[in-house]
Amino acid sequence: MRIVVCTKETPDTAAKVEVSADGSVSWGDAPLVINPWDEYAVEEALQLKDRGASGITVLAAGTEVTRDALRHALAMGCDDAVLVDDPTLEQADTLLVSKALAAAVRKVDDVGIVLCGRTTTDGGSGLTPVQIGRWLGWSTLTYVSRVLAVDFAAGKITVERLLEEGRQVVESPLPVVISVVKEINEPRYPSFMGIRKAGKAEIPVWSAADLGLEGVAQVQWGAVSAPVTRDVQCEMITAVSVEEAADRLAEKLIADKVV
Amino acid sequence: MGGVWVWIEQHDGKAAGASWEAVGVGRRLADALGEKVTALVFGHNAAALGSEAIKRGADSALVCDDETLADFRVDPVASLLSALAKQHGPSVIMAGATTRGTDVMGPAAVDLDAGVVADVVEIEVERERIVASRPVYAGKLIARATIPAGVQMFTLRGRAFPAPAVDEARTGAVEAVSPVRAEGDITTKVTSFEVRGGEVSLTEAAIVVAGGRGVGGPEGFEPLRELAGVLGAALGASRATVDAGWIPYEYQVGQTGKVVSPDLYIAAGVSGAVQHQAGMRTSKVIVAINKDADAPIFRLARYGIAGDLFQVVPALTAAFRKRLGK
Numbered sequence: 001m002r003i004v005v006c007t008k009e010t011p012d013t014a015a016k017v018e019v020s021a022d023g024s025v026s027w028g029d030a031p032l033v034i035n036p037w038d039e040y041a042v043e044e045a046l047q048l049k050d051r052g053a054s055g056i057t058v059l060a061a062g063t064e065v066t067r068d069a070l071r072h073a074l075a076m077g078c079d080d081a082v083l084v085d086d087p088t089l090e091q092a093d094t095l096l097v098s099k100a101l102a103a104a105v106r107k108v109d110d111v112g113i114v115l116c117g118r119t120t121t122d123g124g125s126g127l128t129p130v131q132i133g134r135w136l137g138w139s140t141l142t143y144v145s146r147v148l149a150v151d152f153a154a155g156k157i158t159v160e161r162l163l164e165e166g167r168q169v170v171e172s173p174l175p176v177v178i179s180v181v182k183e184i185n186e187p188r189y190p191s192f193m194g195i196r197k198a199g200k201a202e203i204p205v206w207s208a209a210d211l212g213l214e215g216v217a218q219v220q221w222g223a224v225s226a227p228v229t230r231d232v233q234c235e236m237i238t239a240v241s242v243e244e245a246a247d248r249l250a251e252k253l254i255a256d257k258v259v
Numbered sequence: 260m261g262g263v264w265v266w267i268e269q270h271d272g273k274a275a276g277a278s279w280e281a282v283g284v285g286r287r288l289a290d291a292l293g294e295k296v297t298a299l300v301f302g303h304n305a306a307a308l309g310s311e312a313i314k315r316g317a318d319s320a321l322v323c324d325d326e327t328l329a330d331f332r333v334d335p336v337a338s339l340l341s342a343l344a345k346q347h348g349p350s351v352i353m354a355g356a357t358t359r360g361t362d363v364m365g366p367a368a369v370d371l372d373a374g375v376v377a378d379v380v381e382i383e384v385e386r387e388r389i390v391a392s393r394p395v396y397a398g399k400l401i402a403r404a405t406i407p408a409g410v411q412m413f414t415l416r417g418r419a420f421p422a423p424a425v426d427e428a429r430t431g432a433v434e435a436v437s438p439v440r441a442e443g444d445i446t447t448k449v450t451s452f453e454v455r456g457g458e459v460s461l462t463e464a465a466i467v468v469a470g471g472r473g474v475g476g477p478e479g480f481e482p483l484r485e486l487a488g489v490l491g492a493a494l495g496a497s498r499a500t501v502d503a504g505w506i507p508y509e510y511q512v513g514q515t516g517k518v519v520s521p522d523l524y525i526a527a528g529v530s531g532a533v534q535h536q537a538g539m540r541t542s543k544v545i546v547a548i549n550k551d552a553d554a555p556i557f558r559l560a561r562y563g564i565a566g567d568l569f570q571v572v573p574a575l576t577a578a579f580r581k582r583l584g585k
Contacts, residue, residue, distance in 0.1 A: 013514050013534050017399040025400065036515055093374055094365070121514055122396055125377030130333065130365035139447050140333060140366070143358055145508070158450070162509055163331075163358050164462065165270050166454040170332075172447045182515055183508035218374025222403035227394070234547070234560045245564055246574035249546065250582050252562060258523040258544045259466065259490060259579065 001112025001152045001174065003045040004105050005058045005078065006132065007038040009069040010122045019224050034069040037117025039187040040180045042073045044147065045115050047185065052152045055079045057108050061089055061100045067203060074198035075190030081201065082108075086208040093219035094123075098131030103211035105136060112152055114177040118143055126179075133177035140177040141170055145184050262347070263289040263296045266340060266354040266363060267312055270331070272305045276422060276463045277355025279315055281415050283423035284382060285353055286316035291384035294350065297321060299343070301336050303329035306433075313431040315423045320431065325438045330449035333362045335440040341370030342439045344410060351389065356414035357462070364414050374406040380419040380541075389413075397514040397537035417462050418520040419541075459493040461510065466523045469495030469512055469539070473528020473549060473568055477505040482572040483527055489579050495519065495539075497529050513538035525575075527568040531556025548572065 011017060015030030034042075045056045058073040060066045061084040070081040084104050089096065105114055114133075119126035126142075133140030146160040148169065155174040160167050162181050190198070208214075237252075239245035253259045263285045268275040285296045298312030298320040309320035321343060327335050340363060344352060352367070354360035356378040368375045380401075381392040388405055391413055395402045406412070461467065468487040470480050480494065487494050495517075496510040512519055514534040524542035529535060531547070531554055539545070540559060547560035548571045557563045564571050579585070 011396070013397070017396040019400065025396070094377075095368060095372070095374060098365075098369070124395065124397065125375070126361045127365040127368075127375055127377055130362055131369050134337070134366035134369035140362070141447070142333075142362055164275075164460050166452060168331075168449055169451040169453075170447050170449050181508065215372075218372070218406050218409055219376055220405050220407055222390070222405065224395070224400050224402045227398065227401050232545075232559065232561050234557045234563045236552070236557075236563045236565060238565075242566060242570045242574045243577070245566070246571055247578040247582075249562055249564060250575060250578035253523060253544070253546070254582060256544055259583070 001053055002108060002110050003048055003053045003056045004108055004111050004114045005038065005041050005045045005056060005073060006101050006114060006116045006128070007041070007058055007060050007069050007073055008035050008062055008120060009033065009060070009066045010035045010120055013121055019226060023223060025224055032065055032068060034072040035117055035120045037119060037121070037180070037182065038073070040182050040184055041115040041117050042076050042078060043185045043187040044180055046077045046188070048113065048147065048150060051150055053112065054110070057082065059084065059101060059104050061092070061097050070203055071198040071201070072190065074201050075194040076188060077194060081203045083203050083205050084211070085205050086213070088208050091217055091221070093217040094125055094127040094131055096215050096217045098128045099135050099215050100208070100211060100213050101128070102132045102135035103213050104206055105132070107206070107211065112155070112174045113157070114175070116177070116179045118179045118181050129177055129179035136177065138175050138177055139172045140179070141172060142179045144178050144180050262294050262349040263292070263351040264344070264349040264353065265296065265298050265312070265317065266352065266360070267298050267300045267308055268355055268357060268359050269300065269302050269305045269308055272302070272308070274308050274311070275355050275357055277357055277360065277415060277417040279422045280417070280420040281353045281355055282312055282315045282317055284415060284420050286423065288351065288382065288384055288389060292387065295319065297349070299340065301328050301339055309433040311425065313433070314425045314427060314429050316429070318431050320433045321436050322433055323436045323438055327438055327440060327442050327445060330452070331359055332445060332447050332449065333366060334447065335438060335445055337363045337366035337370070339439050341367040343436060344371055350411060352410055352412045354414050356416045360414045364412055368412050371410050373410040373412050375412040375414065376404045376406065377414045378416050379413050380416050382413065382415070398518070398540060399537070416518070416520070459491060461493040461495055461512070461517050462519055464493035464519070464521050466490045466492035466525070467495045467512070467519055467521045467539070467542070468492045468525045468527070469497065469529055470500060470527050471497035471529030472499040474500060474505065480506055482569060482576070486525070486572055486576045486579070489576055489583070489585055497535050526556050526560070527572055529556050530554045531559060
């Protein structure tokens with residue numbers, strides 16, 4: 001059975017993201033990188049291949065600028081990549097993006113597991129993995145921190161999930177959609193050979209027509225703005241002794257009613 | 260038809276804080292739109308939450324009490340939510356932007372072909388339309404969104420809205436509903452659940468005590484744990500400490516960890532990289548304790564102590580013990 005990894009590009013997390021004069025979002029000279037969460041999904045796919053998966057296809061819905069994220073995944077060791085690119089997806093919400101990705105997954109033969117990062121560092125709704133699963137009619141196991149057992153022949157998987165109150169162990173038949181948290185592994189760096197291979201790889205483009213995709217975005221995005229910056233002036237607490245400084249701080253915090 | 264629905268998330272019969280906050284928001288939106296608030300409680304032995312939701316502001320509740328809903332699994336919950344929505348036709352469905360809230364609202368939205376705006380921090384009715392704002396690019400920007408057609412679905416960030424108090428005088432109808440999935444139709448099976456022992460949930464905590472690289476090693480979190488214990492606070496950590504293996508990932512605050520918004524955030528030995536700030540900048544009061552008085556964290560902080568956390572934190576613990584009588 002094959003693994004599909006869904007990814008996208010995001011501005012580097014250290015980028016200064018701002019609103020330009022025309023109202024668009026800009027991140028200056030900062031590079032677009034593979035969504036950091038997705039590196040864990042790619043690494044887990046590579047490890048699942050060692051555990052019996054037949055191959056790895058990496059998918060992204062995006063535009064030409066998305067190719068570098070796909071190449072990063074190929075350089076890490078994924079076997080092939082596909083870019084889903086269509087003008088109708090430009091203003092897409094998670095409902096439509098997940099529908100497009102689900103349609104692309106259906107075009108790949110014998111998929112056992114779809115892997116996603118738990119969220120993205122740009123839109124960051126965390127909805128896409130569960131929505132891909134729902135369009136496909138497969139179970140979705142989100143926030144997975146460990147794949148405890150997988151049997152591709154028997155079509156079964158057991159994972160550990162990280163929830164607010166603790167760790168849940170869940171069994172599910174394959175195929176399944178999984179979103180991963182960063183605790184799951186330590187992503188490898190692309191090798192020199194991998195980078196060379198990825199540079200030469202052909203990345204086909206699938207359009208909405210190729211996927212038989214119909215649908216509209218329901219969410220309409222309006223203006224983007226900088227968050228209201230709070231004008232905080234840090235009051236440095238100094239005293240003759242640490243004990244006295246600590247006591248003055250405790251007094252202030254109690255007076256501020258936050259303790 | 261119409262109405263504002265709130266899905267009440269629960270674990271072991273206890274509702275998530277974000278769910279009560281959503282009931283409060285639901286009440287406000289419903290009053291502005293001239294609609295009613297309905298709370299949805301799905302679980303096993305959790306039916307009492309239906310009447311609690313009414314006391315917190317809902318007009319009525321739909322309660323499904325069934326063994327198939329004892330362990331949280333996405334399919335039976337999301338399928339029941341979307342089936343009821345198809346039957347009753349609410350105009351708005353809300354939930355907390357928690358792991359379960361996201362898991363349920365995403366698939367239900369697919370069933371209803373509805374838009375979802377996730378992780379909302381502000382929501383208002385403007386000219387009879389709901390306008391929601393949410394952080395994007397890890398809080399570096401805020402985006403506004405509307406859902407012009409169909410059911411409008413929103414997940415609300417925890418602690419972004421006040422939790423409504425219980426009003427014992429409020430009454431309303433609690434209606435029992437049946438599940439739509441039998442056990443045999445549910446493909447996933449929960450085999451165990453290991454609850455973290457007695458700790459305060461990081462995303463729901465009113466106070467967070469977080470450690471950064473300055474703690475120096477796993478044992479460096481001990482003085483922070485003691486302070487957290489005295490304050491009833493949750494423990495948090497920076498990415499550097501998690502990557503170094505000093506503390507498990509679930510404690511991580513920041514862009515690739517949890518986003519928290521407590522009343523008080525005490526950062527000890529945290530330098531305050533932008534990625535960490537993304538996870539805590541909306542905290543009401545931030546306290547920075549760091550040897551390096553030039554660390555970026557002091558630019559976010561209301562109070563700062565430039566000093567060694569191994570001296571300052573135990574002194575702070577002692578000061579609170581004395582002042583709080585603990």
